[in-house]
Amino acid sequence: xxxxxxxxxxxxxxxxxxxxxxxxxxxxxxxxxxxxxxxxxxxxxxxxxxxxxxxxxxxxxxxxxxxxxxxxxxxxxxxxxxxxxxxxxxxxxxxxxxxxxxxxxxxxxxxxxxxxxxxxxxxxxxxxxxxxxxxxxxxxxxxxxxxxxxxxxxxxxxxxxxxxxxxxxxxxxxxxxxxxxxxxxxxxxxxxxxxxxxxxxxxxxxxxxxxxxxxxxxxxxxxxxxxxxxxxxxxxxxxxxxxxxxxxxxx
Amino acid sequence: xxxxxxxxxxxxxxxxxxxxxxxxxxxxxxxxxxxxxxxxxxxxxxxxxxxxxxxxxxxxxxxxxxxxxxxxxxxxxxxxxxxxxxxxxxxxxxxxxxxxxxxxxxxxxxxxxxxxxxxxxxxxxxxxxxxxxxxxxxxxxxxxxxxxxxxxxxxxxxxxxxxxxxxxxxxxxxxxxxxxxxxxxxxxxxxxxxxxxxxxxxxxxxxxxxxxxxxxxxxxxxxxxxxxxxxxxxxxxxxxxxxxxxxxxxxxxxxxxxxxxxxxxxxxxxxxxxxxxxxxxxxxxxxxxxxxxxxxxxxxxxxxxxxxxxxxxxxxxxxxxxxxxxxxxx
Numbered sequence: 212x213x214x215x216x217x218x219x220x221x222x223x224x225x226x227x228x229x230x231x232x233x234x235x236x237x238x239x240x241x242x243x244x245x246x247x248x249x250x251x252x253x254x255x256x257x258x259x260x261x262x263x264x265x266x267x268x269x270x271x272x273x274x275x276x277x278x279x280x281x282x283x284x285x286x287x288x289x290x291x292x293x294x295x296x297x298x299x300x301x302x303x304x305x306x307x308x309x310x311x312x313x314x315x316x317x318x319x320x321x322x323x324x325x326x327x328x329x330x331x332x333x334x335x336x337x338x339x340x341x342x343x344x345x346x347x348x349x350x351x352x353x354x355x356x357x358x359x360x361x362x363x364x365x366x367x368x369x370x371x372x373x374x375x376x377x378x379x380x381x382x383x384x385x386x387x388x389x390x391x392x393x394x395x396x397x398x399x400x401x402x403x404x405x406x407x408x409x410x411x412x413x414x415x416x417x418x419x420x421x422x423x424x425x426x427x428x429x430x431x432x433x434x435x436x437x438x439x440x441x442x443x444x445x446x447x448x449x450x451x452x453x454x455x456x457x458x459x460x461x462x
Numbered sequence: 463x464x465x466x467x468x469x470x471x472x473x474x475x476x477x478x479x480x481x482x483x484x485x486x487x488x489x490x491x492x493x494x495x496x497x498x499x500x501x502x503x504x505x506x507x508x509x510x511x512x513x514x515x516x517x518x519x520x521x522x523x524x525x526x527x528x529x530x531x532x533x534x535x536x537x538x539x540x541x542x543x544x545x546x547x548x549x550x551x552x553x554x555x556x557x558x559x560x561x562x563x564x565x566x567x568x569x570x571x572x573x574x575x576x577x578x579x580x581x582x583x584x585x586x587x588x589x590x591x592x593x594x595x596x597x598x599x600x601x602x603x604x605x606x607x608x609x610x611x612x613x614x615x616x617x618x619x620x621x622x623x624x625x626x627x628x629x630x631x632x633x634x635x636x637x638x639x640x641x642x643x644x645x646x647x648x649x650x651x652x653x654x655x656x657x658x659x660x661x662x663x664x665x666x667x668x669x670x671x672x673x674x675x676x677x678x679x680x681x682x683x684x685x686x687x688x689x690x691x692x693x694x695x696x697x698x699x700x701x702x703x704x705x706x707x708x709x710x711x712x713x714x715x716x717x718x719x720x721x722x723x724x725x726x727x728x729x730x731x732x733x734x735x736x737x738x739x740x741x742x743x744x745x746x747x748x749x750x751x752x753x754x755x756x757x758x759x760x761x762x763x764x765x766x767x768x769x770x771x772x773x774x775x776x777x778x779x780x781x782x783x784x785x786x787x788x789x790x791x792x
Contacts, residue, residue, distance in 0.1 A: 357711060360711060361710055361711040362708075364712075364713035365709035365716065372729075373727070373729055374691055374729070375689065377778075378692075378695065381517070381695045382526040382527075382722065384494075384517055385496065386494040398690070399688035399690045424727070425689060427686075430685065430779060431688060434778060461685055
């Protein structure tokens with residue numbers, strides 16, 4: 212059988228998404244058998260920088276000229292490019308302060324050396340290249356990563372649910388933290404697939420997976436304001452993982 | 463068969479007897495303190511004065527997610543394994559029994575679904591009468607006189623000193639005979655069935671084919687709705703499902719899975735090419751209203767709201783389709 216040649220790479224991020232793959236411990240032997248991991252700097256010491264690739268999985272936001280170089284290289288070698296994780300899809304944590312001047316931020320961290328740091332506001336992969344498929348999450352769920360890999364072997368891509376975290380949360384019969392506890396839960400806005408991991412342990416959804424399909428942002432904000440949260444607090448929570456909410460969007 | 467009587471004092475012994483017959487499930491608090499139907503390890507855990515569980519008993523008949531077919535190149539498609547032992551589902555309110563009656567018509571009448579049938583066969587339904595609260599309105603009889611008779615194996619009606627037990631099936635009679643030393647004979651019934659004003663109002667409006675097209679509520683609902691899905695997940699009669707296929711990592715085998723869908727989701731009316739039959743939330747609400755109160759296909763003209771009040775209780779933004787009926791002239 213043909214072993215698809217694939218890449219797993221990281222740009223500006225914490226490497227947690229790549230680690231998600233390594234965390235699929237039980238499946239790793241089978242994965243190594245089914246796929247040729249030609250380029251996976253986090254997982255192997257020798258990597259092929261030139262070969263054609265069936266699929267590239269790319270973690271992280273694009274924030275430096277070096278990031279862009281890796282991304283363009285992988286895109287030009289790959290049939291499919293899959294953005295993996297919140298940073299790759301939306302900018303993520305690194306993009307939280309994108310509304311502030313870049314130099315101000317670099318100075319805060321690097322002081323006088325700020326000018327020597329070649330960096331620009333972190334952006335999603337899709338701002339620079341065509342992204343064929345997205346695996347959301349910070350980090351992504353191992354089962355969704357495995358579903359993508361499995362689907363590739365079947366010649367397709369999976370269909371991930373676009374509905375919000377609430378759906379999976381209700382299906383698990385969790386306590387609704389929004390209704391019953393009046394907590395700042397972003398469940399109604401956020402894409403499911405995590406099986407309501409956080410609310411299941413009584414932690415409100417912080418929105419790590421990015422927007423659900425047709426998220427009714429304005430209605431959620433109205434609801435949270437009604438519950439007594441300040442707009443500043445709501446915006447700050449919203450921006451933690453996804454910087455580009457349209458607060459007036461109702462659909 | 464003669465009706466029997468179970469005193470409140472004998473309830474514990476009766477439940478222990480039921481636990482000897484099969485696996486007992488009933489309304490209890492789960493780990494997070496949410497009232498839900500769960501396996502009962504001790505009769506003390508049952509919350510029999512409950513208002514409503516979060517998910518209705520449909521989760522036993524049509525689970526949120528369940529495999530329906532398995533595929534392997536050598537064997538082709540094989541149906542999912544049917545479930546095992548009998549479950550005694552204890553403490554079902556009349557509305558939930560009416561919900562099961564409706565699902566039975568959907569999945570057993572027209573084109574019987576073997577998986578549903580096998581799950582249904584293993585359930586022993588033990589109903590219990592209830593007190594309505596501000597959310598629900600079923601009375602003791604389901605929404606409309608046209609509703610199918612509620613199915614039960616046993617039904618316990620609260621009286622002053624205990625439950626009056628009615629049997630609704632041979633299985634129910636067997637259970638009562640096994641508990642003959644615990645139950646006694648019943649005297650005259652003392653509590654009449656409740657009348658339900660809301661139910662009467664709905665039936666009246668539906669009888670006149672009211673659609674409330676001109677109502678401003680549609681826009682109001684659509685503007686507030688978060689499309690979280692709670693209203694239909696928690697509805698005892700919502701049965702829309704999506705079907706997905708998941709290939710396995712061996713590159714050979716796969717599974718076809720059925721999972722709950724919701725008519726307020728964008729994907730519900732979406733077909734190949736991204737075409738959508740119901741592009742806006744307003745249209746989706748109209749669709750929901752039509753399905754709930756006017757029915758589709760073989761169940762046209764069957765109201766599928768059983769008055770349990772869940773959709774009103776679980777909506778984060780307080781949307782209540784029943785407000786439409788408030789616009790009906792008295």
